[in-house]
Structures are given as structure tokens and as C-alpha cells.
Amino acid sequence: MHSAPATLEIRDEADAVDAICAANAKGVSCAIVGGGSKSGLGRYAPQAQTLATGALAGVTLYEPNELVLSARAGTRLSEIEALLESNEQQLAFEPIDYGPLFGAERGGATIGGVIAVNASGPRRIKAGAARDHLLGFRCVTGRGELVKSGGRVMKNVTGYDLSKLVCGSYGTLALLAELTLKVLPNPETECTLLAIGADEAESLALLRRAAATPCEPSSLAMLPAGAALALDVHAAAIRLEGPAISVTARRDDLAARLAGGGIRFETLDVVDSKALWRDLRDAAPVAAKLGQVWRISVAPTEGFAVVERMRRAGAPLLAHFYDWAGGLIWFCVEPAPDAHAAAARGAVDACGGHATLIRASAETRASVDVFHPQPAPLAALTRRVKESFDPAHILERGRMRAEF
Amino acid sequence: MTLLMPAPEPEIMSRRNELIARLRAILPRESLIVDEVSRRAYECDAFTMYRALPLVVALPESVEQVRAIMALAAEMNVKVVPRGAGTSLSGGSMPLEDGILLGMSKFNRILDINYENRCARVQPGVQNLAISKAVEAQGFYYAPDPSSQIACSIGGNVAENAGGIHCLKYGLTTNNILGLDVVLMGGDLIRLGGKHLDSEGYDLIGLVTGSEGLLGVVTEVTVRLLQRPPLARGLLLGFASVAAGARCVGAIIARGVIPAGLEMMDRATIHAVERFQPCGYPLDAQALVIVELDGTQAEVDHLVGVVQNIARDEGATTIRASTSEAERLQFWAGRKNAFPAVSCIAPDYLCMDGTIPRARLPEALAGMDRLAKEQGLSVANVFHAGDGNLHPLILYDASKEGDVERAEKLGFDILRLCVSLGGVLTGEHGVGVEKRDLMGEMFSDVDLAQQMRLKCAFDPAGRLNPGKVFPTLHRCAELGMMHVSGGKMPFPDLPRF
Numbered sequence: 001m002h003s004a005p006a007t008l009e010i011r012d013e014a015d016a017v018d019a020i021c022a023a024n025a026k027g028v029s030c031a032i033v034g035g036g037s038k039s040g041l042g043r044y045a046p047q048a049q050t051l052a053t054g055a056l057a058g059v060t061l062y063e064p065n066e067l068v069l070s071a072r073a074g075t076r077l078s079e080i081e082a083l084l085e086s087n088e089q090q091l092a093f094e095p096i097d098y099g100p101l102f103g104a105e106r107g108g109a110t111i112g113g114v115i116a117v118n119a120s121g122p123r124r125i126k127a128g129a130a131r132d133h134l135l136g137f138r139c140v141t142g143r144g145e146l147v148k149s150g151g152r153v154m155k156n157v158t159g160y161d162l163s164k165l166v167c168g169s170y171g172t173l174a175l176l177a178e179l180t181l182k183v184l185p186n187p188e189t190e191c192t193l194l195a196i197g198a199d200e201a202e203s204l205a206l207l208r209r210a211a212a213t214p215c216e217p218s219s220l221a222m223l224p225a226g227a228a229l230a231l232d233v234h235a236a237a238i239r240l241e242g243p244a245i246s247v248t249a250r251r252d253d254l255a256a257r258l259a260g261g262g263i264r265f266e267t268l269d270v271v272d273s274k275a276l277w278r279d280l281r282d283a284a285p286v287a288a289k290l291g292q293v294w295r296i297s298v299a300p301t302e303g304f305a306v307v308e309r310m311r312r313a314g315a316p317l318l319a320h321f322y323d324w325a326g327g328l329i330w331f332c333v334e335p336a337p338d339a340h341a342a343a344a345r346g347a348v349d350a351c352g353g354h355a356t357l358i359r360a361s362a363e364t365r366a367s368v369d370v371f372h373p374q375p376a377p378l379a380a381l382t383r384r385v386k387e388s389f390d391p392a393h394i395l396e397r398g399r400m401r402a403e404f
Numbered sequence: 405m406t407l408l409m410p411a412p413e414p415e416i417m418s419r420r421n422e423l424i425a426r427l428r429a430i431l432p433r434e435s436l437i438v439d440e441v442s443r444r445a446y447e448c449d450a451f452t453m454y455r456a457l458p459l460v461v462a463l464p465e466s467v468e469q470v471r472a473i474m475a476l477a478a479e480m481n482v483k484v485v486p487r488g489a490g491t492s493l494s495g496g497s498m499p500l501e502d503g504i505l506l507g508m509s510k511f512n513r514i515l516d517i518n519y520e521n522r523c524a525r526v527q528p529g530v531q532n533l534a535i536s537k538a539v540e541a542q543g544f545y546y547a548p549d550p551s552s553q554i555a556c557s558i559g560g561n562v563a564e565n566a567g568g569i570h571c572l573k574y575g576l577t578t579n580n581i582l583g584l585d586v587v588l589m590g591g592d593l594i595r596l597g598g599k600h601l602d603s604e605g606y607d608l609i610g611l612v613t614g615s616e617g618l619l620g621v622v623t624e625v626t627v628r629l630l631q632r633p634p635l636a637r638g639l640l641l642g643f644a645s646v647a648a649g650a651r652c653v654g655a656i657i658a659r660g661v662i663p664a665g666l667e668m669m670d671r672a673t674i675h676a677v678e679r680f681q682p683c684g685y686p687l688d689a690q691a692l693v694i695v696e697l698d699g700t701q702a703e704v705d706h707l708v709g710v711v712q713n714i715a716r717d718e719g720a721t722t723i724r725a726s727t728s729e730a731e732r733l734q735f736w737a738g739r740k741n742a743f744p745a746v747s748c749i750a751p752d753y754l755c756m757d758g759t760i761p762r763a764r765l766p767e768a769l770a771g772m773d774r775l776a777k778e779q780g781l782s783v784a785n786v787f788h789a790g791d792g793n794l795h796p797l798i799l800y801d802a803s804k805e806g807d808v809e810r811a812e813k814l815g816f817d818i819l820r821l822c823v824s825l826g827g828v829l830t831g832e833h834g835v836g837v838e839k840r841d842l843m844g845e846m847f848s849d850v851d852l853a854q855q856m857r858l859k860c861a862f863d864p865a866g867r868l869n870p871g872k873v874f875p876t877l878h879r880c881a882e883l884g885m886m887h888v889s890g891g892k893m894p895f896p897d898l899p900r901f
Contacts, residue, residue: 063761063763064658065654065655065657065658065762065763066654066657066761066762066763067657068761088660118602118607120602124601124602125601128575128579129601129602131602131607131610132575132578132579141854145850145853145854146850147850147851147854148847148848148851149851149855151759151826151827151828151846152761152826153759153760153761153791153792153793153826153827153828153831154572154759154790154791154792154793155567155571155576155759155788155791155792155793155831155832156759156828156830156831157564157565157614157830157831157832157833157834157835158828158829158830158835158839158843158846159835159843159846159847159851159852159855159873160611160614160615160855160858161565161578161610161611161613161614161615162611162854162855162858163610164578164607164609164610164611164613165606165607165608165610165611165858167607167610168602168604168605168606168607169606173606184662185659185660185661185662186660188660208520208521211522211631212519212520212522212543212631213631214543214631214632214633214634214700215700216631216633216699216700242699242703243703243706243707245702245703245706246699246700246702246703246706249700249701249702249703250700250703253700297600297601297602297603297604298599298600299518299521299523299598299599299600300520300521300522301518301520301521324601327521327600327601328601352598352599352600353598353600354600354603354604354605356604371604371605372604372605374605375595377588377592377593377594378594378595378596378605381588381592381594381608381861381862382605382606382608384860384861384862385606385608385611385858385861386606387861388854388857388858388860388861389854389857391884400605
């Protein structure tokens with residue numbers, strides 16, 4: 001039995017500098033844990049000690065008229081979202097809540113974790129991911145140095161854009177201390193147009209046609225029969241947001257453009273529409289099944305072919321659905337020690353993209369590449385980038401790549 | 405010349421003939437420029453204050469040639485400066501006397517337009533506007549639209565993370581790129597992203613975008629295409645004070661309206677524009693705000709009404725809304741001519757590019773006024789008001805003794821003012837050589853050392869576009885060892901160049 005790893009409470013930047021310098025001196029690897037809602041993500045790589053950032057919390061700046069908010073990394077996402085909601089604003093990138101996928105309550109995330117995994121949601125195709133909304137940050141690098149980058153203004157090209165780099169770095173470069181985010185007004189209202197009756201491939205083609213209209217859909221998902229809404233037929237779901245007058249006009253326009261071929265339309269009002277997209281954001285159709293979960297990003301036209309190739313390769317699919325007009329596939333497979341990685345990766349490599357293993361046992365995540373393997377020159381560059389921040393591999397050792 | 409560049413290395417200069425011979429083995433005769441007269445054409449980009457004659461100009465047309473040149477440069481330890489269309493306003497592609505100037509102008513093909521996936525694969529030398537032109541018949545466009553879009557190349561846009569009038573709503577270059585092919589120093593080709601979103605692993609697309617040609621040479625770009633909105637309408641709003649104009653801009657955004665464009669200009673610019681090419685701007689206004697709203701007919705008409713009401717509440721002295729496409733374009737004509745118009749009221753001007761939190765605009769303008777008076781110069785102002793990006797145009801006369809130095813001093817003072825108000829040195833023009841020595845105003849030595857370590861991860865010998873962005877050169881080995889305490893590097897007295 002291993003003894004539980006030591007936990008160090010990080011209350012401020014100075015604590016983080018001290019802890020990481022000490023870890024460097026002793027060669028001890030560290031996990032960075034905010035709310036712990038993402039501890040099941042990434043390679044299984046237990047660390048010698050834990051840096052707990054939950055107390056490194058609080059909103060430090062919020063200027064609604066400037067569309068900007070700063071918060072310490074340990075601030076609860078739910079607290080930030082409630083504050084924004086009180087001003088009819090939001091994080092437009094709609095960060096996924098991993099609670100349902102990992103069998104936990106919603107609301108466990110901190111803003112630091114949201115940034116560390118570059119979270120996004122169904123609105124990604126229009127509004128971007130976390131990376132598109134982080135304006136600046138302060139962090140303590142794996143070298144134990146306090147570094148800042150970016151700023152609080154929307155437009156800034158002063159120095160390298162490290163904000164992009166820390167988004168999706170899973171804590172392997174630096175402990176995030178404070179984040180400055182672009183916030184946006186809530187859309188006045190929304191609705192969802194459901195196009196029902198086509199098969200899976202046709203429904204996906206219909207989403208791509210919708211995307212190429214001037215109707216500005218903000219989300220486009222394909223729900224196979226049984227995936228959601230208690231529908232026993234396939235449905236294409238198209239979200240329209242904006243001023244009420246515009247949403248109605250665009251819905252009518254879109255229905256007219258897509259009509260034909262035995263398709264029938266239904267409209268979800270604002271309440272049902274919000275509920276549907278929250279569920280899809282959190283991958284509810286696959287979260288509910290007992291199985292391993294993959295998240296795959298490919299060109300929208302390739303989504304259906306990827307699923308077909310996986311099926312042909314013998315991966316036993318339990319549930320799946322498509323977001324991002326077919327460019328994002330969530331699917332759940334019957335558990336296997338290798339999580340059917342060869343089938344998933346082979347299906348993606350045929351067209352370009354990446355497959356990430358999101359939910360699997362610790363044993364599987366220790367032995368299977370959780371993140372898509374990289375060609376040698378890119379893998380070497382990735383390692384050099386890591387070591388420019390964290391030469392001794394102190395932070396989240398092995399969480400992204402076995403070699404660091 | 406007050407700018408110091410790294411001194412040419414005699415060791416490299418002495419091997420020029422060998423370098424040319426080796427390059428001839430890679431490139432056809434016409435793709436290598438060696439004679440002095442022809443090299444002169446490349447001695448500066450659009451930041452014309454400083455010039456240098458490149459050692460040799462290479463104009464490759466294939467990825468294999470770029471890789472071979474980068475491998476040769478690494479082998480011979482020769483510097484390389486990449487160049488797109490040469491429209492950088494900060495000297496990002498200013499040549500080095502002991503460096504190869506790598507011109508990417510022959511990479512001028514659109515490789516693949518994919519409407520279903522709403523993206524296009526293009527070579528880096530393709531003009532920004534050419535992408536939108538190529539897809540407009542299908543109702544699509546490429547959103548980032550820097551003012552130089554008829555000339556600038558997409559590769560240069562990636563290097564500088566170019567913005568433009570529409571970036572308030574549609575984002576900068578970095579938000580509109582799906583894939584990059586990058587050749588590293590030494591010749592390795594790295595393929596990043598593709599036609600899909602958010603490649604996992606470190607976001608090297610995001611890092612390379614805006615890296616000012618210091619990390620790698622971009623050889624292919626996959627851009628996102630957007631559906632052009634069916635309708636756009638403009639509003640022209642005049643105000644009796646800059647503060648009132650700034651308040652109106654804030655009120656529009658506070659109401660939850662994100663216009664496609666939100667621009668502002670001061671009285672000096674309004675008058676310069678009207679003298680240059682009259683377009684009906686109100687001459688009695690101290691500030692002019694131009695708003696563009698796009699979307700479906702119902703939405704645009706609704707939002708025009710919302711903005712008109714806000715402008716009225718904020719005391720606008722002029723409120724006009726376009727009722728035709730011709731009128732909308734006329735509203736923009738003056739803004740688009742602002743720079744040439746200003747060059748007609750002064751022999752020379754220096755264009756600055758700070759960004760500030762929008763609410764601090766009145767303070768920034770008052771401060772700028774004071775600083776200009778100190779130097780005995782005047783400033784005309786155009787802003788991307790929606791995102792707080794200022795373009796103060798410092799008016800001077802290069803033929804007048806001391807005016808260049810005064811203009812440069814004023815420029816630096818204005819950028820320091822932007823930083824002190826919570827802003828940044830550059831919103832979209834890049835650091836280059838122009839603002840290099842001001843980086844310490846925004847960043848501590850520790851911050852800069854971390855950025856330089858990243859440069860080392862891509863270019864350990866520091867041979868790609870050195871002398872730009874960072875005010876000091878450090879060898880990578882020394883950065884790796886260095887521990888900085890209290891925000892100060894060891895040896896603070898090391899000479900800055």
C-alpha cells in the first residue's frame with residue numbers, strides 16, 4: 001500500500017513559489033488540484049505530493065462594461081458563472097462540467113482547471129474554446145518562478161501568446177495563479193430547431209448545410225436515436241441565439257432552407273433548449289452508459305466515417321453522438337484493457353484529427369496513450385517546450401506524456 | 405539611428421560566398437538575389453525608419469527548398485529573417501546584414517477550399533484579401549481584415565497575429581486558424597492542427613501565431629471561413645467631446661451589443677479626412693464613432709434602433725444610420741483613408757499601437773495631449789474603440805532638426821502611458837524592433853526569460869530573426885541555468901544592444 005501523498009495548501013503565489021522550489025530541490029513531483037473534478041482525466045500518473053489550490057480563490061476584478069473578469073485559479077467556476085449571470089453575462093465558451101462523466105455532482109470545477117484542460121462546449125464552433133477567452137494570467141512555473149503574460153485588454157500582441165500555451169497544458173507547465181478572461185453578454189434568448197427523420201449520415205449532412213447558411217447557428221449536434229430527448233429516431237439539433245426577433249426569423253428561414261426529404265421539424269423553446277445543450281455540453285448521452293469514453297475531433301465531414309471505421313474495426317459501441325456539426329464525436333465503448341485504442345486511433349489517423357481517452361480505469365490510463373500519439377519531431381518539440389517551463393519534470397509528471 | 409541591432413558577425417560575413425554557393429544548389433538562379441541593387445528592395449518593411457541590407461535574399465517556392473535552406477542555415481550557423489509581404493509596421497521582417505532574408509512571396513497559391521468544412525488551405529504568401537475574394541461567390545469570407553489586407557500575406561498575419569476592424573466580433577488571426585505547417589531551424593517540418601478544432605497537446609498553433617517569425621517559418625495555413633452575414637448597416641455618431649464618445653462606446657457594449665466594427669476618431673483626424681476626400685463627417689464634432697452591425701435584416705434593424713437610442717441618451721450631436729450599402733461604405737471611406745489623409749496634413753507621421761482598458765480612454769487622450777505638448781508635436785487619433793486599441797499618429801517633419809528623435813520619444817512616452825493605465829505596448833502591430841526596448845515596461849526580467857526559453861525550445865542557437873522582440877540576447881544554455889531572484893536577472897549590467 002502506498003501512503004497518501006502529502007498535501008500542501010497553496011493560499012497565495014508565494015506559497016506556490018516556495019512549494020515548487022522545494023519540490024525542485026528534492027526532486028519530488030507534484031499534482032495540482034483545485035476542485036478535483038478532473039482528477040480522472042489524463043494519463044494515470046500518481047504524484048508524490050499534491051498542491052491544493054482551492055484556497056487560492058476569489059474574483060479580483062470584474063468590470064462588466066469592459067467585458068473582463070479576473071479570478072484566482074482556485075475560484076469555483078460556479079461562483080464565477082453566478083456572478084456573471086447577475087449581470088446577464090457569461091463565459092461564452094461554455095466550459096464542459098465533467099461531473100456527470102465521472103459520476104460526481106455538477107459544479108466541482110475551478111476556473112484554473114477549466115483553463116488547464118482548455119474546456120469548451122457546443123458553442124465552440126461560433127464562440128471558441130477557453131483558449132480564445134483567456135486574455136492573460138499569472139502563474140508559477142515548474143522552475144518555481146512567478147511569471148505573468150498577456151493583459152486585461154482584448155487586443156494584445158506584446159510578446160508570445162502564452163495564454164494559448166497554458167490552455168490545455170494539464171498543469172504540466174505551471175501552476176496557474178490568476179486568470180483574466182474575456183466575458184460576453186448572454187444572448188437575449190435561444191431556441192433549438194430539431195430536424196427529425198433522416199438517417200445518421202443525412203442528419204450530419206443537414207447540419208453542414210445549416211452551418212453554411214447565413215442563419216448563424218451557434219451549435220449543431222446530431223443525436224442518434226435514443227441518445228437524448230427520449231427520441232426513438234435520429235435528430236439533428238440546431239441552436240439559434242440572439243435577440244428574440246432575430247431568433248424567430250432565423251429559425252423560420254432555416255426550416256425553409258432545410259425542408260424536404262421527409263424531414264419534420266420541432267422547436268424547443270428557451271427552457272428546453274438550454275437544458276438540451278447543457279446536457280450535450282456535459283456529454284450526458286455517453287456519460288450515462290457504463291463504458292469507456294472517447295472524445296474525437298476531426299473535420300466535420302469525417303465524423304460519420306470515423307464512427308463507421310471504428311465499428312468495422314470491432315469496437316463495441318454503447319452510445320455516441322456528434323457535436324460541432326459532426327467535427328466532435330463522443331462515444332462510449334464496452335470496457336477493454338486497451339480501451340479499443342487501436343480502433344479509435346486508426347479511425348482518426350485515416351483522415352487527420354485526434355482521439356482523446358476521457359474515461360477509463362486507472363490501469364487503462366496508465367498503459368494506453370490517453371492523448372493522441374505525436375510524430376517524432378513534434379514529440380521532441382513538445383518535450384522541449386515542457387522543459388522550458390519545468391526542466392526537472394516536477395509538475396504533473398506523466399499526466400500528458402509518459403516521457404515527461 | 406537610436407536603435408541598436410546585434411553587430412554583424414564577421415565570421416558569417418566572411419563566408420558569404422560559400423553560403424551563396426550552397427544556396428545555389430538548393431534554389432534556381434532567379435530565386436536567389438545577391439547583387440546589392442536588387443537586395444536594396446528588401447532593406448526594410450513598412451516600418452521604414454530603420455533599414456539594413458540583407459546578406460542575401462532567398463525566394464523559395466517549395467517546402468523542400470525551405471527545409472533545405474533552414475537546414476543549411478543551421479549547419480552554417482547563419483541567421484534567417486522570414487518575410488511575407490513586408491508590410492510589418494514594427495520592423496518584424498527588417499533584414500540583418502549577416503542574415504538570409506527568406507522571402508515567402510512565391511508561396512502564393514490557394515491549395516484547397518473546403519466549403520463543407522468551412523476552411524481553406526493556403527500558402528503563406530497568399531494575400532489576406534485574396535482569400536475572401538476567392539470564396540465570396542459562395543457567400544463566405546475570411547474574417548480578420550487588417551488595414552493592409554490588399555497587400556499583407558496570410559503568413560505575415562500569422563506571424564503578427566493580425567487584427568482588423570472586425571476582430572471585436574470575429575476575433576484575431578489566432579481565433580481563425582485551424583492548422584499550420586511550420587519549418588523549424590534545422591529543417592524539421594511540424595504539422596499542427598488540420599481541419600479540426602482544438603488539437604490536444606500543447607497549443608503550438610496559438611504559440612506560433614503572433615511569435616513574429618522567431619519560432620519557425622510557416623509554410624502552410626488552414627484558415628476558417630465564415631458565412632458572410634446577409635446584411636450590414638453602419639451608424640455615424642458625432643459627439644461634443646471625446647469623453648462622451650467613449651461613454652457611448654461603453655454603453656453600447658454594456659447593453660450586450662457586440663458590433664462587427666466599432667471605431668472612433670478625434671477632431672484632428674475628422675478634419676484631415678474631410679480635407680483629403682470629403683465623406684460627410686460632421687466637422688463640429690470632437691469625436692466621431694462609426695458602428696457597424698451585421699446579421700439578418702430583422703436583427704440588424706433592431707440593433708440599429710438600440711444603438712440610436714443609446715447614442716441619443718449619451719448626447720450625440722450627429723446620428724446617422726445607413727440605409728444603403730453605398731451609404732455604409734461611405735461611412736467607412738473616411739476611416740479607411742485616415743492614414744493617407746493624415747499624411748497630407750504633416751510631412752511625416754509615426755503610427756503607434758497601444759491598447760488600454762476602454763474606460764481609461766479620456767485619461768489616455770488627456771495624457772497624450774500633455775506629452776505631445778512637451779515635445780512640441782501634435783497627435784491625431786484613430787481607435788479601434790470597441791477593444792481599446794489606439795492608433796495615435798504622431799505628426800512630425802523628418803527634415804526638421806531633432807523632430808525624428810522627438811517623435812520617437814513621444815511614441816515611447818505614449819506607450820508607457822498605455823501600460824501605466826493597465827494596457828499594453830502593442831495591440832496588433834507587433835513588437836518587432838520598434839517596441840523591443842520597451843518590453844521591460846510590461847514584463848519583468850523573469851517574464852522575459854521564460855519567453856526566451858520558449859524561443860530556445862524552437863531555436864536553440866538563436867538564429868531565427870534575432871534582435872527582434874527581446875531587448876537582450878542570452879545564450880540558451882545561460883537561460884537554462886539561470887535562476888532569477890526578485891524579478892532581476894543576475895548581471896543586470898549586461899549590455900543591451
